[in-house]
Amino acid sequence: MFLQGLRRMLESHIHASASKSSMSLAHWVLGLAFYLSINVAIWIEGPARPRGHCALGLVAAVLTAQALQHSYHAYLYRLRIQCKGYQLPSHPLFPNLLCPHYTCEVVIYALLSIMAAPAHSTVNWTLLCATIFVATNLGVTAAGTKQWYRDRYGADKVGSRNRMVPWVW
DSSP, X not given: OHHHHHHHXXXXXXXXXXXXXXXXXXXXXXXXXXXXXXXXXXXXXXXBOOOXXXXXXXXXXHHHHHHHHHHHHHHHHHHHHHTTSOOOOOOTTOTTBSOHHHHHHHHHHHHHHHHTOBTTOSSOHHHHHHHHHHHHHHHHXXXXXXXXXXXXXXXXXXXXXXXXXXXXX
């Protein structure tokens, strides 16, 4: 979880550029509170139980989702800087999704909820609740993003591209 927060903080500094978009103070405070409270809650919940070979698969899956999310964040940044403004994304790894970086974020939390399960449980309930919170928050944002793309580029260009879930939504 620390690495997730650290990576996201570094990306926000590395992949930042001048923009007309803004974030409300409440949303900014909510994000800071989320990252702080989730780490404290995980610590309180207790240590994860050893999982043997399964742990290696979970670690590999989390790292893959992190790498994919970073790849898309870097792509969006380069697209905006090189094209001198917003463009409709068409990342080669995610040709049918408008917000695959949101998908990766939800997958990261879901995998962490399994990986960090305490000895008495199959999941870390704190992280499972965080997964639901993140999926809901990003789902609403993805719907707004799709509408913004439609308004800016036209429904014909956005087409049937999905928001976050391949072939579903």
